[in-house]
Amino acid sequence: MSRSRQVAHSTQGAVISASDGLAALVAVLAEDHAVIGPTVRDGAIVLARISCADQLPHHCGVELAAGRYRLVRRTDGMVFAHSAGPQSWKAYLHPQRERLWTVDRDPQGNLAFREEDGEDGEPPAYAFLGVRPCDLRAIAIQDRVLGGGPHAGTAYRRRRDRTFVVAVECTDPGATCFCTSMGTGPGVGERADGAPGYDLALTEVRDEDGHRFLVRCGGPAGERVLARLPHRTEDASTRAAARAAVTAAAQHMDKAMPPVDLHALMAGSLDAARWDDVAARCLTCGNCTMVCPTCFCTTTEDTTDLTGDHAERWQRWDSCFDLDFSHLHGGPVRASARSRYRQWLTHKLGTWHDQFGESGCVGCGRCIVWCPAGIDITEEAAALHAEATGSPATEEEAPS
Structure with missing residues (x-):
């Protein structure tokens, strides 16, 4: 990066x-x-x-x-x-x-x-x-x-x-x-x-x-x-x-992602305790995915008229925070807020590299501003880094 x-x-x-x-x-x-x-x-x-x-x-x-x-x-x-x-x-x-x-x-x-x-x-x-x-x-x-x-x-x-x-x-x-x-x-x-x-x-x-x-x-x-x-x-x-x-x-830009390999950090943090902390605050509303300029997930809907002679297929935005987003026969794959937030963050900062060769985050800060719970993606990444290294977060990286 x-x-x-x-x-x-x-x-x-x-x-x-x-x-x-x-x-x-x-x-x-x-x-x-x-x-x-x-x-x-x-x-x-x-x-x-x-x-x-x-x-x-x-x-x-x-x-x-x-x-x-x-x-x-x-x-x-x-x-x-x-x-x-x-x-x-x-x-x-x-x-x-x-x-x-x-x-x-x-x-x-x-x-x-x-x-x-x-x-x-x-x-x-x-x-x-x-x-x-x-x-x-x-x-x-x-x-x-x-x-x-x-x-x-x-x-x-x-x-x-x-x-x-x-x-x-x-x-x-x-x-x-x-x-x-x-x-x-x-x-x-x-x-x-x-x-x-x-x-x-x-x-x-x-x-x-x-x-x-x-x-x-x-x-x-x-x-x-x-x-x-x-x-x-x-x-x-x-x-x-x-x-x-x-x-x-x-x-003058004071906020920053921690200067570490975010791809490796996300891959090594799947069992981090920090996910429980953020899940306790996350409303799983999906605002972060709706305002994100790179999130692209969609679903499709089929509609018909009353006669049954005309049908349409529509595509609309969807979010990995939606409980039905990962629904398979028997129920959703990611049923908890922890698993859904983890999916979003590890994909955005980590596995996006595997798919597309670069990060899915451009640093616009929209997900921070429009999160009703005030969750800050840079603070979450810093907290995961601190937990992974076993050292306390620095003043610059410490969650507020």
Whole structure:
């Protein structure tokens, strides 16, 4: 696992203003895409379709803690100086519920099946505006899980191929963020395959020289969009300010995974007493899996109309915390809260490596924020490490 602190790339960039430049970016993207970006609704920063830059969360920041999320007002007018909200981009690439196929029976009893991902319809062309580096890595992970291999999801691949990604580097991480220790931020980095993973990357800067964005292109599609924006060649001041902001964000990120081999730790902790401790607090609600940007488990449901001549198969998100998730004839395989939490954590941090060659955790901290019991994945990993080594947890690793 890479634990390097990622900072801005050294490639030549451009500068756009936070007013005219950002407005033009949204307008250009909206010509050919459904632009999805952060907006404010119901006391949270959530993802939604936007038509203009004014709908972005200007002046908004967030206050985060285990089991706590609050909006706070910023006086500096920053647009993206907030941590990831409760949603991730997987809601658009890997929808919560989608129809897989339908079947109709004619009067003669013949059955006609129709796959939902047939060639007669194109999925929406999305433009994701404001993808954090942790979420950029999460998209890359889901590309491998859902879009690669011998059993790639056709619908996922078609949606992903039509998606334009505008990444935004983090300059103000929340108290629950730990992407630095996972090697996934706060600056954008390359994917495992060497590709940038984004079409455009922005770094927001505000200082005595004004409010602006450093822009870098990740490929030809990004270059075409940038060419249509009012911009100027990057200057040394903006470049230095952007680099300093990302570096400072990495240095101010206090939360971290323990610096150990998490794969080996999970494999050697299956009988740890710590699982009883966390099971006493875990509600098995599945919030952590719903907000996680990489969790991908699903189940299927079949429905029919009253005549019995029309049926549909739907796929929807599921969670390994659901008692029925591991149900076989005779009952569930993992009946206890201990076994279900252990399954989630050991898979996310451990056996994910066996399946996909990397960790399933990107350090976004959503599972900490949206856990009603305030369970902290980094504290649980540190406690398991302390138990495995027979030494007390350090002050940095001690559970709160």
